[in-house]
Amino acid sequence: MTETAGGRDAEAVSKFVESFAAQLVEAGMQRMPARIFAALLSSDSGTLTSAELGEQLQVSPAAVSGGVRYLAQQHMVAREREPGSRRERYRVHSDQWYEALTNREAVIKRWEGALREGVSSLGAESPAGRRLSETLAFFEFVDAEVAAMMERWRAHREERFGSAPL
Amino acid sequence: MTETAGGRDAEAVSKFVESFAAQLVEAGMQRMPARIFAALLSSDSGTLTSAELGEQLQVSPAAVSGGVRYLAQQHMVAREREPGSRRERYRVHSDQWYEALTNREAVIKRWEGALREGVSSLGAESPAGRRLSETLAFFEFVDAEVAAMMERWRAHREERFGSAPL
DNA sequence: CCTTAACTTCACAATTTTCTGAAAGAAGCG
DNA sequence: CGCTTCTTTCAGAAAATTGTGAAGTTAAGG
Known part of the structure; x- marks a missing residue:
């Protein structure tokens, strides 16, 4: 098993992300939003920062920005500002x-x-x-x-x- | 009013087709299938031939063929063969x-x-x-x-x- | 204020999708 | 059978979409 510092199997996570995103794409969703959404859904905290998303999905900050904008418009993610930081967190709820x-x-x-x-x-x-x-x-x-x-x-x-x- | 032989207002039909199709596209449907579906929905008989679709939508037979194939896969149109003719009719039901x-x-x-x-x-x-x-x-x-x-x-x-x- | 970290916007290159014309494939009808 | 009419397939041109790097914007923290 490929374990990250956090103890999660990074490869298993990535496999889920890509396969679930693929299903969403097939149903008509754009690829990047689908991947971002799947990544959030399978994160332990239900939140990820822009940088974490970029690294996990191997895409540029610009791509993350565009994908998140779309998801936020569709009410599929919430944006949260951590107080006292310029870092933004994106969150999914189970519901x-x-x-x-x-x-x-x-x-x-x-x-x-x-x-x-x-x-x-x-x-x-x-x-x-x-x-x-x-x-x-x-x-x-x-x-x-x-x-x-x-x-x-x-x-x-x-x-x-x-x-x-x- | 621009009336066709059949007495329908061709311009009104076309306006509906394009505006309804646009909404479907915005919801993630491909353009050509959306236009074909809207055209069928707003036809009096609920059926159109390939040639009629091509003329009304100003597209080639190939485009009609591709769009219909997609719609049939999605169970959104039925194909009917008129007995004793090589012409095919595509049909939508109200339901x-x-x-x-x-x-x-x-x-x-x-x-x-x-x-x-x-x-x-x-x-x-x-x-x-x-x-x-x-x-x-x-x-x-x-x-x-x-x-x-x-x-x-x-x-x-x-x-x-x-x-x-x- | 000035610096710096973080996100966003923008122009462009690359990829993908979409539609067409042409050729090939069915199917009725003489 | 072979002609004719309609539909499908296919290769490629045109158009649209997607993701990137770079410049621009905002806001925290010294």
């Missing part, structure tokens, strides 16, 4: 996916907007308009259901893991 | 999103696989291992809930639109 999925609703809202315009410009009574209406109804349904689902997840998690999301 | 979302579960299953490997290689009792476990639990929860949600959607749609998906 970060909850956050991210909740955020997806914003995307769906825009889809809904485009669909509503389509319905009115193509005519609600035309065949195409009806198809768009039904599509819109599906999204509205999903919106509402996802909100309820997330509420159930919160309850489920507290029961199983305790209330504090790490 | 195509139901299909597509159901299909997303396959992607999540792979994420779950990568996470399980991570948990076992990093150690289930390490802090990182615990975070990965909790992430895994979230996905397992979502899997189950989405399946139930889709069942409810089927019931909801029948009630509201009648049972036959167009």
